[in-house]
Amino acid sequence: MPTTCDVLVIGAGPGGGSAALHSARLGLNVIIAEDHAEIGTPVHCGECLSNLAVENLKLDLPEQVIALRCKGIRVIFPDSGSRLLTEPGYVLEKHLFERWLVNQAVDAGAELRLSHKVKSIQKQFNSENKFSNWKIEGSGEAFPIEAKVILDASGVHALCAKLLEMEDEVEVISGFQYEMHEVENDGYLDFYLWPKYSPHGYVWMIPKNEGRANVGLVTTDKKGAIRYLDAFVEDSYLKANPKANPQWRNQSVKIKPFGGTIPISGPRQETYDDGLMLIGDAAGFTSPLFEGGSHLALKSGMFAAQVSAKAISEGDVSKAKLKTYQDIWEKEFPPYNKILKGKTALYELSEEELSFVGRCLPKEMSSMGPLTKLGVGLKILIRKPLLYSRKVISVLLSFGYSRAKHHGW
Numbered sequence: 001m002p003t004t005c006d007v008l009v010i011g012a013g014p015g016g017g018s019a020a021l022h023s024a025r026l027g028l029n030v031i032i033a034e035d036h037a038e039i040g041t042p043v044h045c046g047e048c049l050s051n052l053a054v055e056n057l058k059l060d061l062p063e064q065v066i067a068l069r070c071k072g073i074r075v076i077f078p079d080s081g082s083r084l085l086t087e088p089g090y091v092l093e094k095h096l097f098e099r100w101l102v103n104q105a106v107d108a109g110a111e112l113r114l115s116h117k118v119k120s121i122q123k124q125f126n127s128e129n130k131f132s133n134w135k136i137e138g139s140g141e142a143f144p145i146e147a148k149v150i151l152d153a154s155g156v157h158a159l160c161a162k163l164l165e166m167e168d169e170v171e172v173i174s175g176f177q178y179e180m181h182e183v184e185n186d187g188y189l190d191f192y193l194w195p196k197y198s199p200h201g202y203v204w205m206i207p208k209n210e211g212r213a214n215v216g217l218v219t220t221d222k223k224g225a226i227r228y229l230d231a232f233v234e235d236s237y238l239k240a241n242p243k244a245n246p247q248w249r250n251q252s253v254k255i256k257p258f259g260g261t262i263p264i265s266g267p268r269q270e271t272y273d274d275g276l277m278l279i280g281d282a283a284g285f286t287s288p289l290f291e292g293g294s295h296l297a298l299k300s301g302m303f304a305a306q307v308s309a310k311a312i313s314e315g316d317v318s319k320a321k322l323k324t325y326q327d328i329w330e331k332e333f334p335p336y337n338k339i340l341k342g343k344t345a346l347y348e349l350s351e352e353e354l355s356f357v358g359r360c361l362p363k364e365m366s367s368m369g370p371l372t373k374l375g376v377g378l379k380i381l382i383r384k385p386l387l388y389s390r391k392v393i394s395v396l397l398s399f400g401y402s403r404a405k406h407h408g409w
Ligand SMILES: Cc1cc2nc3c(=O)[nH]c(=O)nc-3n(C[C@H](O)[C@H](O)[C@H](O)COP(=O)(O)OP(=O)(O)OC[C@H]3O[C@@H](n4cnc5c(N)ncnc54)[C@H](O)[C@@H]3O)c2cc1C
Pocket: 010, 011, 012, 013, 014, 015, 016, 033, 034, 035, 036, 040, 044, 045, 046, 047, 048, 049, 116, 117, 118, 119, 153, 154, 155, 156, 157, 159, 174, 175, 176, 177, 216, 258, 259, 260, 261, 262, 279, 280, 281, 282, 286, 291, 292, 293, 294, 295, 297
């Protein structure tokens, strides 16, 4: 006999945890299928989340998931000049955060199935040839599972989009980091816009408590990522700091970087189908500028749960009904196309041009009102009119859009 449920959530990352929590709170019968034997490891995240995101999601973070309360971001340019974005946030112990979230979902009534890997999904139809539910197969004793709705939070692998051949070329970027020790911090995360060390990406030093820090980068040069990271560490003030295995890794294995890939081409054209919604990275929801994705994964999980509850209560989980999900996130999420335009222009600037733009920005960027932005734009264009043709204005605008409304950095 198949196991039955209202909602099958695939994946217990931030998107899946949020989808399961909100679905269970709305009275749905939920199963979470997670491929791994434990939640959240290996960590594939710089682990930072802005305060704006935490407030927007109404998260009451327990102390054990917080590695550091930070003041904001320092953006560092190739000439070593820097500008502050003072807007507080958190560095998390991401795996503990994900476990905390899923535990809340379980407390609310969701059933967690670890070591359950979904492998195939098949639509079932009623006597009128209308979609009725999904039949899901995989490895793990709970399969086969029948669910009215699948919430796919399988991350960058985007399982359902692949299985259903939902047409979309998704571009990804690679990210890797070391945990380093004895790293001093003044409460700011350091983001280096230094193309030499991270072509089409950036380098970070994300501090944690007790002198720990995630030192990493993202770059489109997938094969060269670790080489670039090693070069940065070697050439920077971090050269003498010890590298270590993070706490969640078996301490006897050789110290090595950890990370993964991140979708960067924006959301998929369609993030829904009959009885299906795509959440988080599986939908392509990462912020296109600095690639943060936890906030949008958590929020899209919440939206998908709300749409599921309504559709199931009205007995209609058809594709037409679930379109509401796309309408909702499109209204609230950042304007991807505009940000992508700015990002492309940003990475076409030379190191000298990037440093020049940095020097035109105010020391503190968080309080930039429309007049200051206009002043910065004019300063750049008067001193280096050629930069107008390099679309530098769209670069400046994309920073604003990225932080728009309740998204933070
Ligand atoms: C190096 C790096 C640094 C990053 N830094 C940040 C940062 O500082 N801040 C930030 O906000 N974002 C950051 N991100 C992005 C962030 O990690 C992701 O956007 C976020 O984790 C997406 O959440 P998710 O729930 O959609 O997917 P994931 O966190 O990837 O979770 C997917 C889950 O699905 C499971 N799964 C996959 N396939 C199956 C299957 N077939 N059956 C069952 N389970 C399955 C996986 O095991 C996993 O647990 C970073 C990413 C990388 C790679």
